[in-house]
Amino acid sequence: MWNLDGAECHYHDSTMPRVTEMPASSPSFPHPTRTFSSECSSCSSSVGTLDIYDLSSAYVRAKYTIPGDAASMPSWQTCHLLCSKIMSRLLAAELVRKVDAYYYGKTNDLRTGMVLLLTAHRRLEGWVQADVSLADGTLISSAFALCVPKPTQESRVRSLASPIAFKDPQIQPTTNDFRFPFAKPIRKPSPPPDDF
Numbered sequence: 001m002w003n004l005d006g007a008e009c010h011y012h013d014s015t016m017p018r019v020t021e022m023p024a025s026s027p028s029f030p031h032p033t034r035t036f037s038s039e040c041s042s043c044s045s046s047v048g049t050l051d052i053y054d055l056s057s058a059y060v061r062a063k064y065t066i067p068g069d070a071a072s073m074p075s076w077q078t079c080h081l082l083c084s085k086i087m088s089r090l091l092a093a094e095l096v097r098k099v100d101a102y103y104y105g106k107t108n109d110l111r112t113g114m115v116l117l118l119t120a121h122r123r124l125e126g127w128v129q130a131d132v133s134l135a136d137g138t139l140i141s142s143a144f145a146l147c148v149p150k151p152t153q154e155s156r157v158r159s160l161a162s163p164i165a166f167k168d169p170q171i172q173p174t175t176n177d178f179r180f181p182f183a184k185p186i187r188k189p190s191p192p193p194d195d196f
Contacts, residue, residue, distance in 0.1 A: 015121050020119050022151050024175055025110045031076075033188075042186075045056055045072070050062040050063070050064050050082075050085060050086065051063045051064065051065075052089070052117065055089070057090075058090075058121060059090075059119065059120065059121035059122070060089040060090060060118075060119070060120045060121075061117070061119050062081060062086060062118045062119075063115055063116070063117060063118070063152050064115070064116045064118055065113065065114070065115050065116075066078070066110050066111065066113060066114045066115075066116065066174050067112065068095055068112045074104055074108070075103070075106070075109045075110045075140075076103040076105075076141070078110055078139070079103055079105075079110075079132045079140060079141035080101055080103075082116065082118055082130075082141075083101060083118075083120075083130040083131075083132060083141060083142075083143035084099075084130075086118040086119070086120040086130050086144070087143065087145055089120065089129045090121075090122065090128055091128060091147055092144070092148055093149070094147040094150055095147065095150050096145050096146070096147055096150060097146045097147065097148055097151075098142055098145070098146040099143060099144070100141040100143065100144045100145075101141070101142070101144075102142045102143070103140070103141045104139060104141065104142075105141070105163065105167075106138050107139040109140065109184075114134070115134075115135045116132055116133065116134065116135070116140075117132075117133045117134070117135060118130065118131070118132055119131050119136075122135050124146075126147050126148060127144060127145070127146060127147070128144070128145045128147055129142065129143070129144065130144075130145075131144075132145045146155055152172050
């Protein structure tokens with residue numbers, strides 16, 4: 001149980017500004033049919049370059065020093081761009097299906113000349129996580145991306161549908177041999193016993 005008797009509570013009216021439209025330089029997350037790195041190329045000029053110091057197939061670590069022009073953007077937007085940029089190093093041949101981004105700081109936490117540490121690493125199968133933290137290790141932003149391998153030209157993506165493809169000329173329908181896999185077996189009535 002939390003001891004709330006000695007806790008100080010300061011209430012003040014801090015109205016949040018309402019956002020009526022997204023900023024013009026706000027990045028959009030990748031469309032599922034495109035690769036993550038192609039979408040991220042548009043944000044590379046507004047963020048600058050990353051100083052990558054540790055790179056493997058499973059993770060990337062980089063440092064980023066905030067330039068003067070990036071300090072004018074809101075902190076959440078800078079972190080959003082940095083997460084997408086560091087993730088693009090791992091997701092060269094994969095499609096991004098879903099991205100969740102979280103910002104834990106205040107509106108204008110980032111200042112010119114601050115050094116940020118960026119990490120991106122693969123989590124469970126198909127998941128990539130990116131973190132942005134201050135030089136002292138304080139986490140200020142995270143992003144999680146659900147990825148799938150990019151289909152090749154030869155492979156055909158099929159959705160889960162009826163087990164019989166009636167329109168596909170290459171597949172011959174086998175309606176006589178088809179049995180529903182979860183059906184109960186049909187039992188014929190047994191003859192009465194001859195014990196009478």
